Each structure stands twice: as structure tokens, then as C-alpha cells.
Amino acid sequence: MQDNLTVSVIIPAYNAQSFIEKAILSVLAQSAVASEIIVVNDGSSDATADILSGYLDRIIYIEQQNAGVSAARNAGISVATSDLIAFLDADDYWHPDKLAIQLQAMQENPHWVACYTRDCSDDSELNQTETESGLTFEDKTIEQIFINPYLTTSTVLVKRELLLSIGLFDTRLLTAEDIDVYYKIASLGMIGFVNRVLVHKKSVENSLGSQLCSYADNLEVIDRFLTTKPARKLEAIAPMIKAKVRLNWARELIWRGQPKAAIPIIKQALSEAPSFAARLLLYKARLKLIFVGSS
Structure with missing residues (x-):
């Protein structure tokens, strides 16, 4: 068992005035408290900075010129101090027990170097998970990740030292930078799957993906x-x-x-x-x- 694991949450934000507050509130509402909430304002030109100014006593705030989501995540990782890193895109949000369940999963499966959960795009489906039973934790082999690497980044919890060892996110890639990271992680250890919907994923038209x-x-x-x-x-x-x-x-x-x-x-x-x-x-x-x- 790995007791007392700490988590840093990294939220990249670019022109996120319409949804950044909901993302932050979903982290603050977690039943398992994050050690750090690191928000990286990636050169937003809207009111994102103004909204974040109301949370400076509860977040670590980083502001940089616009350099893309990979650079923003890397900036957050570089200042994080926790055992684990959890990612949350600014337009997504979490179920209140998301971190607690994933921490339980990592503690019960010390051979995991990372884990991810199911996600949804329907509020009612996310809320219904409060009464779900039959929570399961599953190993995912490198072959399974290679075949299906399309994990939602907002569901991922990963060991910080492992991220540092692979060189973080490749800023040269406009897209698929997350797939690149998942492949590298899977080659170094077992990725686990938490079979429960714990993240609301927003579909954004004309997104990079x-x-x-x-x-x-x-x-x-x-x-x-x-x-x-x-x-x-x-x-x-x-x-x-x-x-x-x-x-x-x-x-x-x-x-x-x-x-x-x-x-x-x-x-x-x-x-x-x-x-x-x-x-x-x-x-x-x-x-x-x-x-x-x-x-």
C-alpha cells in the first residue's frame, strides 16, 4: 500500500472565461483534498485572468505568453511538488469523489504508474455515479494502450517523477501530444483503469483534437x-x-x-x-x- 500520496492538479487555461471557474470549483469540492491547484494562464486575451484573481489564495497561478497546451502543462509540472499529477482541462470538470477514488486505486495497486477513468458529456450521467456500485480497477497492458491510446487527459492521474523522466509533453506536436505521453508511460509501467464515470468532458467545436x-x-x-x-x-x-x-x-x-x-x-x-x-x-x-x- 502507498499511503499519504499527495496530488498536484494542473489546469491549463486559454481564453477560458466561460468555464474556468466551474473547473476550479470542481477541484475545490473534492472529497480528497489536492495538495496544490496549479492554473497556467496560457496568454488568454479574455477575462480569464480576472476570474482567476478571485482564487489566488487557493491556487498557484502562472501566467505565460501563449505557447499551447503542452507548454502550459509542462509549466505546471515544473513547479509541482506532489507525488502525483492530475490534469484537468479548463472546459472539463470532475465528480466530487474523482481524486479520492483514484487515490484509492493507486494505493491498492502499487504496480500502477498512472490510472485513468471513464468520462461523459452528460451532466446526469456524471451525477448518477454517486450511487453506482461495482467499482472495479483494471490493469491495461501496453498492447491495450497502443491499440486505444485515446484517454481523456482530464481523467489521468500519473506519478510526477515518471512524467519528469519521459521529458514531459512534446511542445513540437500541435496535437497527439497526449498520445505520445501515454505511450511513453505505458512502456515504463502499468497503467490502470478505474471503471467509473468521474469526469465531464466538454466537446468543443474546432478543438485541436x-x-x-x-x-x-x-x-x-x-x-x-x-x-x-x-x-x-x-x-x-x-x-x-x-x-x-x-x-x-x-x-x-x-x-x-x-x-x-x-x-x-x-x-x-x-x-x-x-x-x-x-x-x-x-x-x-x-x-x-x-x-x-x-x-
Whole structure:
């Protein structure tokens, strides 16, 4: 058992005046008290700083020129002093028992280096977890994380020393920086899963994760990870994973009315991992190109 674990909460905020207060209040309302709440104002041009000024007695406040979410998280990690780091995006918020349950999970599973929870986009679903029973903790192997690395960052609790050892978030990546971190963490130890909805995740239109560059960044992260020694045993399933990313990329292009751009991406996916789904998508892209055209 690992008793008396401490937690630093890091909240990056950029033009977050509409939701930053709700995020902070959800941390202050935790049944397990965080040792530090570190809010990094990433060059906001709205009233974010004014709102945060009302919480300076309860948060560690950092202000920097706009440099992106990775730089903001790294700035928070660099001043954190706790055993564990919990991330919370400014437009998300937590169930009151989120930290308590994850601390329990980490204490009962000392082989975990990090853990994450389920999330939702529905307030009623988040509230209903107060009466849920059957809480379970599950090990996630590196293969499972490699196949499905799309963890919601606001659900993640991770050992601070491990984050420091991997070099933090890669500020060169516009997107997929979180996937890069999860791969690195999984290669160094077991990631655990807390099977309960404990985070409300807000879907923001035109967020970085919805940009087309996220697919290319995802593929770059996969290729880069495969060059590391811990990833060699994953090479057999890598073509399937890369093909899946490409097909999702192609579907997005087709939906945006760009079937011509989608076709070579689908062909690449077929060369990596032939499948009926890829052939069907190629057929649809060609039909759309013929009958609708491409911008």
C-alpha cells in the first residue's frame, strides 16, 4: 500500500472565461483534498485572468505568453511538488469523489504508474455515479494502450517523477501530444483503469483534437514510438493501428467534401492492413468524387 500520496492538479487555461471557474470549483469540492491547484494562464486575451484573481489564495497561478497546451502543462509540472499529477482541462470538470477514488486505486495497486477513468458529456450521467456500485480497477497492458491510446487527459492521474523522466509533453506536436505521453508511460509501467464515470468532458467545436492535422500527428507519434526498444513487440499490430488512423482520417476528409484527398490515404491503409472496411470506403470515396466532385 502507498499511503499519504499527495496530488498536484494542473489546469491549463486559454481564453477560458466561460468555464474556468466551474473547473476550479470542481477541484475545490473534492472529497480528497489536492495538495496544490496549479492554473497556467496560457496568454488568454479574455477575462480569464480576472476570474482567476478571485482564487489566488487557493491556487498557484502562472501566467505565460501563449505557447499551447503542452507548454502550459509542462509549466505546471515544473513547479509541482506532489507525488502525483492530475490534469484537468479548463472546459472539463470532475465528480466530487474523482481524486479520492483514484487515490484509492493507486494505493491498492502499487504496480500502477498512472490510472485513468471513464468520462461523459452528460451532466446526469456524471451525477448518477454517486450511487453506482461495482467499482472495479483494471490493469491495461501496453498492447491495450497502443491499440486505444485515446484517454481523456482530464481523467489521468500519473506519478510526477515518471512524467519528469519521459521529458514531459512534446511542445513540437500541435496535437497527439497526449498520445505520445501515454505511450511513453505505458512502456515504463502499468497503467490502470478505474471503471467509473468521474469526469465531464466538454466537446468543443474546432478543438485541436478535431483538426485534420491530428491524424498526421497521431501517425508520427506511432512511428516514433516504434523506434524505441519497448515498442518492438508491438510491431506486429502496428500496421492495423496505423490503418485504423488513416481510415478515420479518410472518413473525415470525405465528410468534409474532400474525397480526392481521401483516396491516397485509403490506399495506404489498404497496403498496411487490407480489410473490407477499407475497400468499401475507397469505393464510397470514388463514387463521391464522380457524382459530387471535390473542392
